[in-house]
Amino acid sequence: MVIMFKGGGSMNTVKWLGVILLVAGGLGLAYGSFTYTKDTHEAKVGPIELSVKESETVNIPVWAGVLAMVAGVALLITRK
Numbered sequence: 001m002v003i004m005f006k007g008g009g010s011m012n013t014v015k016w017l018g019v020i021l022l023v024a025g026g027l028g029l030a031y032g033s034f035t036y037t038k039d040t041h042e043a044k045v046g047p048i049e050l051s052v053k054e055s056e057t058v059n060i061p062v063w064a065g066v067l068a069m070v071a072g073v074a075l076l077i078t079r080k
Contacts, residue, residue, distance in 0.1 A: 018075030025068030028060040 034057070041052040 014075055014078070018072045020072070021068045021075065022072030025065045025070075025072060028065030028068060029062065031060070032062075033057055033059045 035055055036058075037053050037055050039051060040054045041050070043050045
């Protein structure tokens, strides 16, 4: 995948991956965790419907955010 810009330059896939890793690492460091909700149980008894939703939190370690940012910068500064 090559994206052409007006100036005639191009940004290849490796550079895009570097940008994505840099942004993802920054978001991981800024927020530290994310929460999502999943349906775990559902029951229908006649006209009554029951459902249970559980909220799960995923913690993002600081080292993972830093590592993603370092990898992103490394991909951006390499020549290709």
